[in-house]
Amino acid sequence: MFTSSTPTTRRQREILQLLEHRQSTGEPPPSYREIGEHLGIPNVSAVAKHIAVLRRKGLLETTEGKTRSIQIQSPIQPLRRRIVHIPLFGSIPAGPPTEREQDAEGCVSVDVESVGIRPTSRTFALRITGDSMIGKHIIDGDVVVIEHGKEPRQGDVVAALIDGQSTLKTFLLQRGRPFLRAENPKYPDLIPGAELVIQGVMVALIRKRN
Amino acid sequence: MFTSSTPTTRRQREILQLLEHRQSTGEPPPSYREIGEHLGIPNVSAVAKHIAVLRRKGLLETTEGKTRSIQIQSPIQPLRRRIVHIPLFGSIPAGPPTEREQDAEGCVSVDVESVGIRPTSRTFALRITGDSMIGKHIIDGDVVVIEHGKEPRQGDVVAALIDGQSTLKTFLLQRGRPFLRAENPKYPDLIPGAELVIQGVMVALIRKRN
DNA sequence: GGATGAGGTGAACATAAGTTCACCTCTGAC
DNA sequence: GTCAGAGGTGAACTTATGTTCACCTCATCC
Known part of the structure; x- marks a missing residue:
């Protein structure tokens, strides 16, 4: 679950929920195209735009140019252990x-x-x-x-x-x-x-x- | 930890340990090149050969052609929950x-x-x-x-x-x-x-x- | 009516990453 | 001595994936 204090749009919440679910089931992070397929957005640049906004809001992080590197951010993320x-x-x-x-x-x-x-x-x-x-x-x-x-x-x-x-x-x-x-x-x-x-x-x- | 019943070579165990560690810390699976960097094998095809052998031994799975899709296999993997x-x-x-x-x-x-x-x-x-x-x-x-x-x-x-x-x-x-x-x-x-x-x-x- | 943001289409491009093949050395078993 | 396996080099290729830009509609606010 993610902090509800930062306002997010419906689409953004959908993306965060998908990422949260993928992470909690131990699957690798999805690519932009996989996110698009899941949400019915057949267009990678629309997804990229959403990802960019969520990154600016501090709700997730990506490593530039690295595949499947989306990671949800939360205040307790640094407290997690193996x-x-x-x-x-x-x-x-x-x-x-x-x-x-x-x-x-x-x-x-x-x-x-x-x-x-x-x-x-x-x-x-x-x-x-x-x-x-x-x-x-x-x-x-x-x-x-x-x-x-x-x-x-x-x-x-x-x-x-x-x-x-x-x-x-x-x-x-x-x-x-x-x-x-x-x-x-x-x-x-x-x-x-x-x-x-x-x-x-x-x-x-x-x-x-x- | 992985079943010790299947005989593995030293390099294979090193790869499995890296994958296990990456998974337990919640990081995305490594690419072949990242595995090579970690183990000091600057050569992607040597890594690919190891991965192929481990796959044949049933100790891990990959999705063909999909990036960062290496997943460790174990008997308790299907019993895991969110x-x-x-x-x-x-x-x-x-x-x-x-x-x-x-x-x-x-x-x-x-x-x-x-x-x-x-x-x-x-x-x-x-x-x-x-x-x-x-x-x-x-x-x-x-x-x-x-x-x-x-x-x-x-x-x-x-x-x-x-x-x-x-x-x-x-x-x-x-x-x-x-x-x-x-x-x-x-x-x-x-x-x-x-x-x-x-x-x-x-x-x-x-x-x-x- | 204009401005802005949300949400999207389409296309092209660059890079990451998986795949494949020929070739090599070394070691141990037979 | 030969063979097979472990472990590797090097290079090239194909595909996946991230990035970017121009452009669009719709709704809301001023």
Whole structure:
């Protein structure tokens, strides 16, 4: 969305909306001729005139002579950060997440500042079911972002593989031996019989109301 | 990040990394000549040969004859959704958020599926301080996404303007009269003396560990 | 009625950028 | 030693795309 404080004509808003939409869906910026085709203006110089006016109004920028270089301007544009695309699963079977991208049920796209991580192919997201972590304010339906390969530390929330299923628990050590704690008194601690398989450490959470 | 299952040469990985980086920062895709400049290959046909091989490996796609049409392919590419850029504030003074974009302290970029909203210029994000909403699993440091102009309903979490500050509370009605409830017994309910100013309804939350 | 701005037509031109082909060196495998 | 692949040079060509200019209609304002 663009600031509504600068007055614009109907055609200008149409152009800005097209650019906004193209950008938000990750497509390359359109050429002048593509803008014309979209809006029913079969004439590249009419489009060029509109672009020039929007540039003068400070609502977009172009690089002279460079193809597909139209960029919308907004006050928050300089505050934007890199965006990562994280595969979202209901559960994670064994194996590195990279080999499981094919089985993702969705994708979480978010900027690196908001999730506090650097992008790596070992990051995945997990949708939580149940209330076993409610003591740490993680509730049913939340999506948690997990960093695979990160060494868990005492107190970290981790995704662990138990009985072929991913589960979220707090990672604790007692006399050097790890165990998992549900953050809900309804559920007992889990002391692993076999070796504990930690799939990753929780780094962020995304919740939507519904 | 791209699937590591398809073997690639060093140069191919360099090209893919450049494309990945350009895409994640919201820049238009590079031309072949720009790729060459970046990697120190002053020769467009060498780049074109690499692109052709990557296309054959299914790792990227181009539209024949269309400028800047290189797009990375990945299994989660079809799962991606539109991304919105939401201004982030520490607090919101009075007035529609659009007029306040200049004062944003940051920007939350996230896909529409993850926050469950359609993009509008009335969406803003607020960083929470304090523990007044801990009963609803909203904790200090969380970032909440607020939809301005949405009519609050009984039980909604809202951003309200109190004493010139934004605060997050549960919106309740008693005999038709609204009041605000902190979700922490440490804090009393707020029955507004003057008219209650609701800045918006909470629609999503983003939390990062630190 | 004239001036101005919005919105457009048409055409031509310059440059950016994709495509193609012949040719080269180096390295590793057989 | 040969072959194939990786990685590249050089040049030329075609097409996409941005730029520019003259010109037009229509609506609104003074």
